[in-house]
Amino acid sequence: MHLVEELSPSDAPQIEKLLAEVWLGDAEEYPNEWRKHRALGSEGILDEMKEGYHYFGIRIDGVLACVYKALIVGDVLFGEHLSVSPAHQGRGLASTMYDHFFRFAKSSHCKKVRANILVGHEINEKMVRRLGFEKSGEPFYQAESMLVQAWEREV
Numbered sequence: 760m761h762l763v764e765e766l767s768p769s770d771a772p773q774i775e776k777l778l779a780e781v782w783l784g785d786a787e788e789y790p791n792e793w794r795k796h797r798a799l800g801s802e803g804i805l806d807e808m809k810e811g812y813h814y815f816g817i818r819i820d821g822v823l824a825c826v827y828k829a830l831i832v833g834d835v836l837f838g839e840h841l842s843v844s845p846a847h848q849g850r851g852l853a854s855t856m857y858d859h860f861f862r863f864a865k866s867s868h869c870k871k872v873r874a875n876i877l878v879g880h881e882i883n884e885k886m887v888r889r890l891g892f893e894k895s896g897e898p899f900y901q902a903e904s905m906l907v908q909a910w911e912r913e914v
Contacts, residue, residue: 760855761817761819761825761850761851761852761855762817762818763815763816763817763855763856763859764815764816764817764818765813765814765815766814766815766816766823766826768805768808770814770816770823771801771804771805771808772801773816773822773823774799774801774804774814774816774823774826775798775799775800775801775804776823777816777823777824777825777826777842777844778797778798778799778826778840778842779798780844780845781798781842781843781844781845782795782797782798782842783795783798784845788877788880792902792903796902797840797842807828810830811830811831812828812829812830813828813829813830813831813863814826814827814828815827815828815829815856815859815860815863817852817855817856819847822844823844824843824844824846824847824852825841825842825843825844825847825852825853825855825856826840826841826842827839827840827841827842827856827860828840829860829863829864831867831869834868834869834870834871835869835870835871835872835873835911836860836863836864836867836869836871836872836873836914837872837873837874838860838872838873838874839874839875841853841856841857841874853886854886857886857890860872861912861914864914865914869914870913870914871911871912871913871914872892872911872912872914873895873909873910873911874887874892874909874910875901875907875908875909875910876907876908876910877905877906877907878898878906878907878908879906884908887910887912890912891912892910892911892912893910893911893912894908894909894910895908895909895910895911896909
């Protein structure tokens with residue numbers, strides 16, 4: 760089992776590096792403009808931390824290998840930006856992060872967790888179904904030509 764830790768402002772350069780590696784690399788199923796948006800720079804990451812976003816990560820051999828961010832909105836924990844380094848995919852890091860996501864929601868007294876998944880992204884849809892998420896509402900365009908579906912699960 761990998762250790763998930765809450766990341767701090769001093770981790771922003773490492774988060775930036777991982778996001779660039781993931782979103783500016785081979786994530787071609789997403790529109791190019793959205794990929795650029797997801798590859799936040801350190802300044803954007805720090806701004807989000809100040810706005811209340813929690814960043815969590817897993818390090819392997821001292822290197823940030825996986826990250827996600829979460830925002831508490833009322834009694835819902837919204838998770839996004841789950842990003843796994845291509846060099847560390849297939850090791851169960853995404854599952855570990857979702858497990859942590861649920862624990863963090865519970866410890867934060869949230870009643871639901873929510874994530875948006877690209878419509879037709881079979882791997883992610885299969886994972887959220889396996890974890891007990893259900894579709895919430897109708898699909899919507901999160902960006903031009905990027906249809907997503909909100910998924911929710913009770914905590």
